[in-house]
Amino acid sequence: MHIRGISEAAIDQATPGFGIAFQPIVDVGGRRILAQEALVRGLGGGPAAGVLNRVEGGQRFGLEIAIARHALARAVALGIGTDVHVNVSPGVLLHAPDVLGAIAAVAEAERFPLARLVLEVTEGERIDDPPRLRQAVEAARRLGIRIAIDDFGAGYNGLSLLAEVQPDIIKIDMTLTRGIDLHRVRRSIVAGILRMVEPMGLRVIAEGVESVGELGCLHALGITEMQGFLFAHPIYERAPAERELRLPFGTMPSGPTRLEPIVAAPAP
Template sequence: MAFQPIVDVRSREVFAYEALVRGLDGSGAAHILGQVNDDNRYQFDQACRVKAVRLAAQLGMGCHVSINFLPNAVYEPAACIRTTLEAAQQHQFPTDRLIFEITENERVVDKDHLKRILQEYRRRGFKTAIDDFGAGYSGLNLLAEFQPDIIKLDMELVRQIDTNPVRHAIVQGILGVCKALSIEAIAEGVETLAEYRTLRALGIHYFQGYLFAKPAFEQLPAIHWPED
């Protein structure tokens, strides 16, 4: 796992670290995910959760850890979360610091099943998030089915938002929906000071991206705080 911080620029503190899968040789997520299939999807999903929780505890993470999960690997929500809970108990990591992200890029065949998963996670006190919002198959239809605690604006919406009025208008509209539904928004993939300032002016205060820190392999990276 590599970890990349999600920061709250109001307090200049880390809100969470996203756990990003890597190969043991340091290879990227695409290489690893390309090897996931129907035969190993469940084992892979479970292994990622356990590794993320174990490393979060070992690294002394005093904030949330955000874990990507594969909905199609979860056959029954209550049963499939047991291994994660056991790992949290074993490594003494508080379960109320767990965030589970579902990427909008993964095609979800059974939305009712996904809804049951997220309801079960919420019942247990976990936070839930839609990752890559605005990039995937479902868009607002997915949000209409269930309302997570967090949505993460896809980096393609963020990129050059300071000079692109269309992206600016779309993000502004999404933030209006978030406010109406009491959902927090995270801008991910922020790389430039101009992007940051534009998003900050729109009211976003949670950020993730190279402007602040690149992912660090099995460690917590130093954070660069841009001047307001």
């Protein structure tokens, strides 16, 4: 089988053994799971670096297509009915030939709807051609795929990238959300980001939420979509079950609070 100019054998050759862990993205206001992020892991659940660091630069395209294929195949097999977020590096998205076509072909082969696919582009890696990234975002939208800028606020590109590209989603990096309830400057920065993106109509997700205090502060600032260990750790080769997720009950008080399960959003 060939996927838009790259053979399955070439993908397999470029791919050291790996698996996928899923971590939910939660709508705390609507008390539901909005999406699952597919995170690459070593076989048995080892760290992602053990996979990515063993791949030569020229093999990265094959690896990322293989990761997307496995992530979407597992999402279908597990019956995940929400969006699925898959990571793609800026270098591959901008410079590999027809990477969007290859990902679309993988989704079609695995019978995963493109309307539920979100590609996360990390801001932690320098993006050397923002106009080209804007073209990629527009091409993705034509296919029905959405683009998220991951690790927003911690990378090389910042506000200039946002002005040039205007993605569908930004994910605020954990360096800004961690301990935000105890850190006035971080609160001010995140509040400023929210004021800035509101006229653009972008969705905002807070990453790395680990405490009820962080949750309450972020919610008070107006963020309702969050991801982090407070809700669920990534689980190797399966999506966290509804009974395994916890969300503080009712409003977001500053003191101790009762926990109760949250439920998955229905499939669109």
